[in-house]
Amino acid sequence: MRTVDPAKHKARRQHIVRVAAELFATKGFERTTTAEICRAAGMSSGNLFHYFANKRAVFLAVFEDEDSDKTERLAAAEAAEDPWAALLEVVDLLAAPALEPLAPHLVMEAMVQAYRDPEVEEALSRDNAAEQRTVAVLLRRAAAAGRIDPDLDPDATASWVTTLIASLYTGAATDPAFKAAEQLPTLRLILTRYLRAEPR
């Protein structure tokens, strides 16, 4: 049957991506050898390169194959009735992966690869731009509704909001004592005080 092959192919690819993600997270892109990926995936070198053109393609697949429902949830948040509540939901949505064990290191690895590899750069910045657009929309709506400080520039502030969320990833990646799950409430507190303060 023809219908079985593509499914099997996809599953095998995903398996490679999954084991590679763990290696990339712990050792970084450059220090992870294709031989290690092969060993972890239980296959030969010849076979790995049957699935991916090169090592970079495996790395890119780690970030591109994560087809979650994030896009839809961001769109839903933009249209939600209460912009402030929606903003807090977006924060939780974007912060959620930081609670997983591999994500912080993977995100950091992606960040450093981004300014060295245009393809990684493009993948990341597309993602980031979408997030910032949503946050900016909600900031504008919240400001119009008198729920946040109207003196804040929506675009610059949206950039800071995503940067502050990124702190959860960098904190988790760099400080072993930093538990993202425990620190999420503090992040919410910081954002709330920053955004809702009275203008001065």
Next chain:
Amino acid sequence: MRTVDPAKHKARRQHIVRVAAELFATKGFERTTTAEICRAAGMSSGNLFHYFANKRAVFLAVFEDEDSDKTERLAAAEAAEDPWAALLEVVDLLAAPALEPLAPHLVMEAMVQAYRDPEVEEALSRDNAAEQRTVAVLLRRAAAAGRIDPDLDPDATASWVTTLIASLYTGAATDPAFKAAEQLPTLRLILTRYLRAEPR
């Protein structure tokens, strides 16, 4: 003379460290080859390894040889009369290198190397612990003086303060549109609103 040799040696070492820092910042540690460092420093491979035992030693020297007056200035801030003013000065002190062109990328590189290389880890965490200690001292003093929210836990908050300062580095490193110098006032605003808010 014996006194000339060590000085020359030190200057030559520093020269290597300086050109290597630029390479490490733009290409990262692994993608920077010792051959490139040699070329940039204008010397042969044999000579480079006369100054440094290996490539890692060059990388470590980038961070260890920056003998600035930071330690003294931190100590002075701890003892300053006005703890809130001193805290803001510490923020400026720790944020200052982010305005330089190479530092953000170098810091990011150091952060990712830290959780892969115990020696880098140690160098960084020693630095970080000293900063956090100073910030915690000032937070306690400011709280006692009624200048900040007394409900904030000093140690956990000190960790967040340094993490937020680090955002200036990650922002500058990952977003070409992010100008650290322009964003420093916003960082101060975020910290002020976070720390000085009335307890609720």
Next chain:
DNA sequence: GTCTATAATAAGATAGAC
């Protein structure tokens, strides 16, 4: 699709002359 074997090259580091 999967393997074995290996090509091609690059990189870190050293030896030893000057």
Next chain:
DNA sequence: GTCTATCTTATTATAGAC
């Protein structure tokens, strides 16, 4: 202290059989 020459090893990727 500095160089040239080179050793050794690791690594990505390919060729070609099954």
